[in-house]
Every structure is written in structure tokens, then in C-alpha cells.
Amino acid sequence: VLCVSNARQTSRFDDTAVWPVTYLMLNVLQGSATLFLIVIATLYAGEVVWRERDVKFEQIHDALPVPGWANFVSQFFALSAVQLVLLAVVMLCGIGVQASLGYYHFELPHYFKELFGIVFPNMLCYVLFALFFQTMVSNKFAGHGLVIGINVLGIILQRFSFESSLYQPGAVAAYTYSDMNGYGHFVPAIFWSLIYWSAFSGMLGVVIGR
Numbered sequence: 001v002l003c004v005s006n007a008r009q010t011s012r013f014d015d016t017a018v019w020p021v022t023y024l025m026l027n028v029l030q031g032s033a034t035l036f037l038i039v040i041a042t043l044y045a046g047e048v049v050w051r052e053r054d055v056k057f058e059q060i061h062d063a064l065p066v067p068g069w070a071n072f073v074s075q076f077f078a079l080s081a082v083q084l085v086l087l088a089v090v091m092l093c094g095i096g097v098q099a100s101l102g103y104y105h106f107e108l109p110h111y112f113k114e115l116f117g118i119v120f121p122n123m124l125c126y127v128l129f130a131l132f133f134q135t136m137v138s139n140k141f142a143g144h145g146l147v148i149g150i151n152v153l154g155i156i157l158q159r160f161s162f163e164s165s166l167y168q169p170g171a172v173a174a175y176t177y178s179d180m181n182g183y184g185h186f187v188p189a190i191f192w193s194l195i196y197w198s199a200f201s202g203m204l205g206v207v208i209g210r
Contacts, residue, residue: 003090006032007097022107023177025094026114033090037083037123042147044082045130046140048075072208075131083123087115110177118172121194125170126150128201128208135208165193170201 006028010020018024091111098106129150134143150169157167165171173193175186183190 002036003029003032003093004097007094008101010097010101020098020101020103021179022094022098022105022110023179025098026111026177029090029094030114030119033086034119037086037119038126038151040082040086041079041123041126042130042144044079045075045127045134045147046143048078049131049134049143050140072131072135072205076127076205079127079131080124083120083127084116087120087123091115113183114177118190118194121198122170122172125197125201128205129169132201132204132208165189166196170197 007020007025010018010024010028094111095106098104126147130143130147133146134140137143137146154168154171157163162168163174165173171193173186173189175183175190177183
């Protein structure tokens with residue numbers, strides 16, 4: 001509902017009527033959905049990690065002949081699938097709003113590049129952050145607080161002009177998309193930002209799996 005409500009505002013830009021082109025639609029959808037996706041990753045990471053402990057089943061579960069990495073991989077893939085489905089819903093919302101406003105040039109490749117090529121890997125980093133903190137701390141709500149603290153830290157760093165994606169946890173280098181040349185010269189910066197934080201969060205995943 002939030003995505004659809006905000007996406008309908010793309011038909012106007014600075015009090016001027018414009019076509020709801022895909023790049024404008026994605027700018028609005030990302031702002032509406034990103035916080036929601038992070039909250040989902042944070043809450044459900046706590047649920048999957050603490051599930052056995054909440055029902056007092058952890059001692060029996062730990063005695064099962066299942067390696068620790070298998071448990072972690074199943075949790076990671078479950079949360080990743082949730083993020084994937086939610087991003088697909090966001091894409092369908094954007095396409096539906098464009099159609100309802102009389103615009104039918106949907107530019108599906110751009111949707112896939114933006115949502116599944118940039119946003120999805122970024123959300124996977126947050127999933128790994130959330131699983132790491134929930135595994136390392138001895139309290140589910142403390143784990144929630146630490147994950148939320150990562151996002152608050154990003155806001156604080158921006159206030160003090162630390163805007164580089166090297167300092168912002170899970171951040172992607174700033175970029176601009178245009179209908180004329182696409183992502184242009186921003187592609188290498190986006191690629192290396194994703195590789196940088198994927199490698200960092202991957203190391204956290206290795207620690208969890210061990």
C-alpha cells in the first residue's frame with residue numbers, strides 16, 4: 001500500500017505533469033520499500049535464530065547430527081527468499097501503477113537491474129549482518145538493537161560528512177540513472193561497492209557457519 005501510494009506521485013515532478021517513467025518510479029519505490037525490507041530482515045533473523053530457544057528446544061536441536069553450517073545456510077536462504085519475493089511485489093506494484101496512469105513502456109530490464117542487481121545484493125548484506133548479531137549476542141532484542149544501530153550509524157556518519165560507501169554499512173556508491181546512457185560511468189563504482197560489502201558480510205557468514 002505504501003509503495004503504491006507513493007508511486008502514484010511520480011506523475012508529477014516539481015508541480016509539472018510528467019510521464020511515470022521507470023527510473024522515476026524506481027526512485028520512489030526504493031525509498032518506500034528499503035526501510036521495510038531492512039525491518040523484515042532484522043525481525044525475522046531474530047525469529048529464525050531464536051526459534052528453538054524460544055520454545056525450549058535448543059538442547060535437543062543441538063544434539064541432532066546436523067552440522068552448524070547447514071542450519072545457517074537454511075536460515076540465510078529462507079530470509080533471502082523472503083527478500084526476493086518482496087522485491088518482486090515491489091516491481092509488480094511499480095508496473096501496476098504505471099499502467100494505471102496510462103504509461104505502458106515498463107522497461108523491465110531496468111527493473112531487474114535496479115531491484116535484483118543492486119537492491120537485492122544490498123539486502124543480502126543486511127540479512128547476514130542480522131544473522132551475525134543474533135548469533136553472537138545472548139539476547140534477541142539486543143541483536144535487533146545492534147542491527148538497527150547499523151542503520152542509525154549510517155545516518156550519523158552522513159551528518160559528519162562521512163558519505164563514502166566504504167564507511168556506510170551495506171551502502172552502494174552514489175549513482176544517477178538517465179534514459180540517455182543508463183548507469184553510464186557509475187557501473188564500476190556500483191559493482192565494487194557491492195563486491196566490497198558482499199565480501200565483508202560473507203566473512204561474517206563464515207564466522208556464523210563455523
